[in-house]
Amino acid sequence: MTTAVTDRYPTRGRAPAVPIPRAEPVVWTGPGTGPIPDAVVDSYDSAGFLAIDRLISPVEVRALRQELARLCADEAVRRDERAVVEKDSAAVRSIFEVHRISEPIAALARDPRILGRVRQILGSEVYVHQSRVNLMPGFTGQGFYWHSDFETWHAEDGMPLMRAVSVSIALTDNFPYNGGLMLMPGSHRTFVPCPGETPDQNYRESLREQEIGVPSQQALTELAAAHGIEQFTGPAGSALMFDSNCMHGSGSNITPFPRSNIFLVFNSVDNTLSEPFGAPRPRPEFVAGRDFTPLG
Amino acid sequence: MTTAVTDRYPTRGRAPAVPIPRAEPVVWTGPGTGPIPDAVVDSYDSAGFLAIDRLISPVEVRALRQELARLCADEAVRRDERAVVEKDSAAVRSIFEVHRISEPIAALARDPRILGRVRQILGSEVYVHQSRVNLMPGFTGQGFYWHSDFETWHAEDGMPLMRAVSVSIALTDNFPYNGGLMLMPGSHRTFVPCPGETPDQNYRESLREQEIGVPSQQALTELAAAHGIEQFTGPAGSALMFDSNCMHGSGSNITPFPRSNIFLVFNSVDNTLSEPFGAPRPRPEFVAGRDFTPLG
Numbered sequence: 255m256t257t258a259v260t261d262r263y264p265t266r267g268r269a270p271a272v273p274i275p276r277a278e279p280v281v282w283t284g285p286g287t288g289p290i291p292d293a294v295v296d297s298y299d300s301a302g303f304l305a306i307d308r309l310i311s312p313v314e315v316r317a318l319r320q321e322l323a324r325l326c327a328d329e330a331v332r333r334d335e336r337a338v339v340e341k342d343s344a345a346v347r348s349i350f351e352v353h354r355i356s357e358p359i360a361a362l363a364r365d366p367r368i369l370g371r372v373r374q375i376l377g378s379e380v381y382v383h384q385s386r387v388n389l390m391p392g393f394t395g396q397g398f399y400w401h402s403d404f405e406t407w408h409a410e411d412g413m414p415l416m417r418a419v420s421v422s423i424a425l426t427d428n429f430p431y432n433g434g435l436m437l438m439p440g441s442h443r444t445f446v447p448c449p450g451e452t453p454d455q456n457y458r459e460s461l462r463e464q465e466i467g468v469p470s471q472q473a474l475t476e477l478a479a480a481h482g483i484e485q486f487t488g489p490a491g492s493a494l495m496f497d498s499n500c501m502h503g504s505g506s507n508i509t510p511f512p513r514s515n516i517f518l519v520f521n522s523v524d525n526t527l528s529e530p531f532g533a534p535r536p537r538p539e540f541v542a543g544r545d546f547t548p549l550g
Numbered sequence: 551m552t553t554a555v556t557d558r559y560p561t562r563g564r565a566p567a568v569p570i571p572r573a574e575p576v577v578w579t580g581p582g583t584g585p586i587p588d589a590v591v592d593s594y595d596s597a598g599f600l601a602i603d604r605l606i607s608p609v610e611v612r613a614l615r616q617e618l619a620r621l622c623a624d625e626a627v628r629r630d631e632r633a634v635v636e637k638d639s640a641a642v643r644s645i646f647e648v649h650r651i652s653e654p655i656a657a658l659a660r661d662p663r664i665l666g667r668v669r670q671i672l673g674s675e676v677y678v679h680q681s682r683v684n685l686m687p688g689f690t691g692q693g694f695y696w697h698s699d700f701e702t703w704h705a706e707d708g709m710p711l712m713r714a715v716s717v718s719i720a721l722t723d724n725f726p727y728n729g730g731l732m733l734m735p736g737s738h739r740t741f742v743p744c745p746g747e748t749p750d751q752n753y754r755e756s757l758r759e760q761e762i763g764v765p766s767q768q769a770l771t772e773l774a775a776a777h778g779i780e781q782f783t784g785p786a787g788s789a790l791m792f793d794s795n796c797m798h799g800s801g802s803n804i805t806p807f808p809r810s811n812i813f814l815v816f817n818s819v820d821n822t823l824s825e826p827f828g829a830p831r832p833r834p835e836f837v838a839g840r841d842f843t844p845l846g
Binding site: 392393397399400429430431433436471474475478479483485503504505506507508509510511 | 688689693695696725726727729732767770771774775779781799800801802803804805806807
């Protein structure tokens with residue numbers, strides 16, 4: 255029997271849960287080919303992420319926060335299936351495909367400060383695989399358990415290889431104690447298969463709280479022992495770029511300081527989606543875009 | 551009508567929820583009267599806490615961790631009402647009055663390194679108001695919402711004034727990201743009354759998760775804006791001493807790194823318990839000791 259596409263990274267109960275070494279590169283260009291200094295590119299290559307202090311200015315942060323407030327107050331947006339609204343508080347927690355809802359966020363996805371860096375990492379033209387805004391409240395922020403985005407995108411969206419980059423732009427200050435992102439540096443070089451078969455329509459639950467696509471405690475213990483944990487902290491306007499396979503998660507936020515960010519995922523046009531590798535059918539386009547037109 | 555004891559700090563729905571300035575001192579001795587250097591005493595006076603790097607040695611840490619493991623495996627201890635056992639996992643989360651259960655922990659409560667510092671802060675002989683060990687697991691550690699211990703001890707135990715000190719001795723490394731204690735420096739100078747009447751037997755629930763004795767979000771927002779937030783981090787063996795009225799809490803712990811500590815509360819013999827100021831009857835002795843014999 256032959257299959258059209260080889261599955262280099264079997265997961266979701268389709269193989270023994272043994273870690274698989276990454277086969278493809280992390281950085282797809284040579285030295286001196288873009289705005290990121292070579293030493294920083296090297297650290298991205300080994301850690302799987304890099305932070306950019308104050309990528310956007312305080313004036314831009316203020317404008318984007320106003321845009322988020324406007325979106326969250328818009329009844330049409332709140333009723334849209336792309337908005338994740340908390341049951342108890344009726345607060346908007348996320349809005350997906352937000353670069354097709356908001357003109358300022360569409361412009362941000364094309365901003366040369368972001369796009370230039372992303373193309374440098376991925377070595378090709380890119381398109382938006384997913385975009386969203388996240389709003390984590392103070393006092394009751396829930397956090398998100400450890401996961402590799404690529405594991406989900408591969409299993410549920412059909413992304414063949416690890417050739418995607420996420421950019422998170424902080425619109426609030428990230429302290430070590432208000433639920434900011436934790437990452438395991440170097441974890442992007444290991445694919446951790448996750449147990450369990452993917453239920454149909456899994457995304458409806460997994461956007462709130464992930465139960466499938468969760469690494470075992472043993473795998474996480476080994477990864478954390480090997481790599482340690484780092485946190486993304488910094489003032490509003492700072493950005494984090496991270497590899498699609500970097501193991502990451504976030505804890506709760508009981509502080510009065512809320513967190514919000516804009517999250518943009520760029521995939522290489524040479525890595526476009528096939529059928530899902532570990533799910534009955536693809537997730538909807540607002541979670542995993544299938545318009546592969548390069549950003550220009 | 552006259553009451554035997556004046557209630558300087560009404561709470562639990564017995565007064566408008568307006569913050570009350572602290573009346574009594576934080577440090578009850580003058581300069582040069584104990585093992586803590588004067589500059590550190592001054593910082594305790596203004597912040598409401600101080601950290602001691604490696605108060606006990608790695609050998610002592612190892613011995614105490616073995617003692618905790620022994621206690622948690624002891625069926626008699628597990629069945630004792632003083633043990634808080636998680637419903638789902640059957641794991642021991644806390645053991646109260648542990649200085650009367652464990653000889654090594656009784657010795658620790660009398661250790662001159664601890665007792666000397668505590669007497670220096672409180673300016674008198676002291677006794678143990680409460681002792682416990684806490685075991686916070688990795689991956690699923692729940693954290694504890696913001697609270698002032700004194701608010702509970704005053705309302706539910708009848709502690710008249712803020713003349714008690716807590717000492718937390720870390721038996722595991724405290725990182726910024728594995729659910730360690732957060733404190734608001736300077737918050738110990740303000741008493742924040744909490745809304746709601748205390749239900750009878752409230753302690754049974756509140757030892758797991760506090761719902762009564764919780765400050766309002768508005769009060770916490772104001773305190774955090776005024777004082778900021780600091781975290782207690784450091785290697786195993788380090789200790790934190792903090793004032794009974796310091797606002798503190800902890801977030802969740804999704805990392806593989808568990809946390810455990812020994813928690814000892816010392817109260818001045820000049821501040822012994824009366825009837826509760828905001829509860830139908832006193833909590834049991836294993837939560838709030840009424841043997842006021844000075845430690846010697």
